Amino acid sequence: MQLLYFGWVRARIGKVQETVNLPTHIKDVSALIKWLKKRGGGYHEAFQNLNLIRVAINQEITTLDARVDPDDEVALFPPMTGG
Amino acid sequence: MQLLYFGWVRARIGKVQETVNLPTHIKDVSALIKWLKKRGGGYHEAFQNLNLIRVAINQEITTLDARVDPDDEVALFPPMTGG
Amino acid sequence: MIRVQEEDFDVGIELSKMTDEHFGIGAQSCFIGLVRDMANQEHISAMTLEHYPGMTEKQLRKIEKEANQRWPLNDVLIIHRFGKLQPGDRIVLVATTSAHRRAAIESCHFLIDWLKTKAPFWKVESSLSGDSWVEAQDNDEREAKKWETENT
Amino acid sequence: MIRVQEEDFDVGIELSKMTDEHFGIGAQSCFIGLVRDMANQEHISAMTLEHYPGMTEKQLRKIEKEANQRWPLNDVLIIHRFGKLQPGDRIVLVATTSAHRRAAIESCHFLIDWLKTKAPFWKVESSLSGDSWVEAQDNDEREAKKWETENT
Numbered sequence: 383m384q385l386l387y388f389g390w391v392r393a394r395i396g397k398v399q400e401t402v403n404l405p406t407h408i409k410d411v412s413a414l415i416k417w418l419k420k421r422g423g424g425y426h427e428a429f430q431n432l433n434l435i436r437v438a439i440n441q442e443i444t445t446l447d448a449r450v451d452p453d454d455e456v457a458l459f460p461p462m463t464g465g
Numbered sequence: 466m467q468l469l470y471f472g473w474v475r476a477r478i479g480k481v482q483e484t485v486n487l488p489t490h491i492k493d494v495s496a497l498i499k500w501l502k503k504r505g506g507g508y509h510e511a512f513q514n515l516n517l518i519r520v521a522i523n524q525e526i527t528t529l530d531a532r533v534d535p536d537d538e539v540a541l542f543p544p545m546t547g548g
Numbered sequence: 549m550i551r552v553q554e555e556d557f558d559v560g561i562e563l564s565k566m567t568d569e570h571f572g573i574g575a576q577s578c579f580i581g582l583v584r585d586m587a588n589q590e591h592i593s594a595m596t597l598e599h600y601p602g603m604t605e606k607q608l609r610k611i612e613k614e615a616n617q618r619w620p621l622n623d624v625l626i627i628h629r630f631g632k633l634q635p636g637d638r639i640v641l642v643a644t645t646s647a648h649r650r651a652a653i654e655s656c657h658f659l660i661d662w663l664k665t666k667a668p669f670w671k672v673e674s675s676l677s678g679d680s681w682v683e684a685q686d687n688d689e690r691e692a693k694k695w696e697t698e699n700t
Numbered sequence: 701m702i703r704v705q706e707e708d709f710d711v712g713i714e715l716s717k718m719t720d721e722h723f724g725i726g727a728q729s730c731f732i733g734l735v736r737d738m739a740n741q742e743h744i745s746a747m748t749l750e751h752y753p754g755m756t757e758k759q760l761r762k763i764e765k766e767a768n769q770r771w772p773l774n775d776v777l778i779i780h781r782f783g784k785l786q787p788g789d790r791i792v793l794v795a796t797t798s799a800h801r802r803a804a805i806e807s808c809h810f811l812i813d814w815l816k817t818k819a820p821f822w823k824v825e826s827s828l829s830g831d832s833w834v835e836a837q838d839n840d841e842r843e844a845k846k847w848e849t850e851n852t
Contacts, residue, residue: 388752389822390833438820441755457752457820461836464780464819465649465733465792465812471600472670473681521668524603540600540668544684547628547667548581548640548660548801560712563732571737571787577808578730580715584799585723635723647736650843653809656729660801691802 383452385418387428388459391435394428404452411437411446414456434460466535468501470511471542474518477511487535494520494529497539517543549624550608552599554631557641566623566645573622575649577656579642585635587682590675595682597630597639600668604628611662615644618658619651626659628667658695665692701776702760704751706783709793718775718797725774727801729808731794737787739834742827747834749782749791752820756780763814767796770810771803778811780819810847817844 386399408414412432419429429435432446438457439448450456469482491497495515502512512518515529521540522531533539551557559580567573583595612624622645629639642659646652664685671682703709711732719725735747764776774797781791794811798804816837823834 386752388750388820392750393833438752438755441752441758443759443818457755459752459820460822460833461841462817462820463823463834463836463840464817464821465815469600471598471668475598476681521600521603524600524606526607526666540603542600542668543670543681544689545665545668546671546682546684546688547665547669548663558712559715560710563711567732567734567788569788573734573788574736576732576734578732579801579805580719580728580730581801582719582725582728584726636719636721636725649731649733649812653731653812657805657809660805 383414383450384455386455386457388457391428391459395424404450409449411439411444411448411450411456414450415446415458428458436461466497466533467538469538469540471540474511474542478507487533492532494522494527494531494533494539497533498529498541511541519544549626550605550612551627552601552604552608553627553629556629556638557627559638559641562625562627562641563643566625566643570622570645572647573645574647575652576643576645577649577652578644579640579656579660580638581640581660583633583635583637583639587673587675590677592635592673592675594632594634594674595637595639596632596672596674598670598672599628599630603668607667608663611659611666614662615655615659619644619646619655620648621646621651621655624655624659626663628663628669630669661688661691661695664688701778702757702764703779704753704756704760705779705781708781708790709779711790711793714777714779714793715795718777718795722774722797724799725797726799727804728795728797729801729804730796731792731808731812732790733792733812735785735787735789735791739825739827742829744787744825744827746784746786746826747789747791748784748824748826750822750824751780751782755820759819760815763811763818766814767807767811771796771798771807772800773798773803773807776807776811778815780815780821782821813840813843813847816840 418425498512501508625643627641644652644655672679777795779793796804796807824831
């Protein structure tokens with residue numbers, strides 16, 4: 383799975399993107415985040431407050447309970463501040 | 466009194482402006498219009514529908530019952546269409 | 549600033565003048581009114597704008613002042629043309645600047661709504677079937693009135 | 701049309717392109733967002749915009765389409781910059797054209813409100829005390845939501 387990070391999520395994790403091999407039990411975004419958070423450090427810090435985390439799957443905004451598939455592009459980021 | 470006409474009021478009357486000597490009994494805009502209307506022709510035509518007549522005295526919008534003085538500049542015109 | 553003039557204006561230059569070297573501005577809103585080539589299913593060859601010199605400037609300054617009182621603005625610009633215009637020509641430019649977008653957008657909207665019913669201009673449209681005066685629209689009156697009661 | 705770019709744009713040229721030789725347009729509304737030199741009582745030396753290439757274009761096209769569905773528009777233009785900007789620099793230009801002023805004004809307002817919460821940009825403000833991420837504003841969310849329920 384391709385993971386992308388933006389804004390302070392990217393800054394805290396210290397990576398723009400990475401490719402991960404998901405354990406098969408991970409079916410949705412929430413589970414993915416929980417799994418990432420276990421890595422500790424920047425990951426733990428980035429995902430401390432899930433109210434501030436937004437997600438896009440294959441470049442479409444969705445919710446944290448959305449299903450993820452191994453070939454998805456999943457982006458995690460803070461609320462957008464365009465304009 | 467200085468009279469100014471704009472829009473189709475001007476077009477119907479056929480004058481941009483004129484100076485008139487008011488009879489002393491004319492105290493407000495309505496009476497002024499009535500007096501002008503008596504001249505017939507374009508004046509009669511211009512002031513047929515008072516709902517469509519707007520007035521400014523000394524360049525300030527006011528109402529048809531406003532008082533007029535001999536040294537006023539009185540402008541009569543249709544509803545404004547700026548912008 | 550307000551300007552009443554016969555000649556065209558350069559939108560880019562006018563908008564830049566309002567923001568260049570003004571580093572506290574976060575938002576600029578603008579509206580441009582243009583002459584359309586159609587009215588009442590007829591092709592328009594020209595639009596001629598007549599106005600009340602002296603009073604026009606007074607009214608525009610009043611409207612400008614009103615906008616400045618209602619919203620925290622850095623600047624207001626109103627340029628209104630008169631004379632004979634062609635389809636596609638610019639008639640009016642309204643622009644506002646503010647630290648915040650809401651003040652800029654709402655005040656610009658307010659200004660153009662008030663110009664419609666409170667600026668002493670009258671328009672003639674010329675077509676093959678002759679000249680006809682542009683009538684004031686009921687909804688222009690309604691939209692201008694909205695700003696009299698609305699809390700901003 | 702939508703454009704996502706690092707370089708500045710010329711507002712006058714962009715606005716003229718939308719109206720020149722389009723004789724049915726009566727109204728053009730535009731909004732320009734600029735970098736302010738102050739934020740939270742601190743002097744800002746730069747603002748850096750990060751975005752999500754690919755998704756940004758998708759989202760802007762969606763927002764553009766939504767505006768075209770809601771209002772009878774001739775054209776929509778959104779230009780959004782990214783990269784490192786200075787105070788006074790333009791960030792975004794939104795412009796709409798229509799036969800009628802109300803459609804142009806409301807759609808332009810809609811577009812900038814939606815951009816605030818739906819365009820994948822993130823901003824860092826640099827000041828003497830360091831860099832800090834611009835937080836999403838609750839009222840931005842509220843103003844964007846307004847357009848979801850409001851009848852237009």
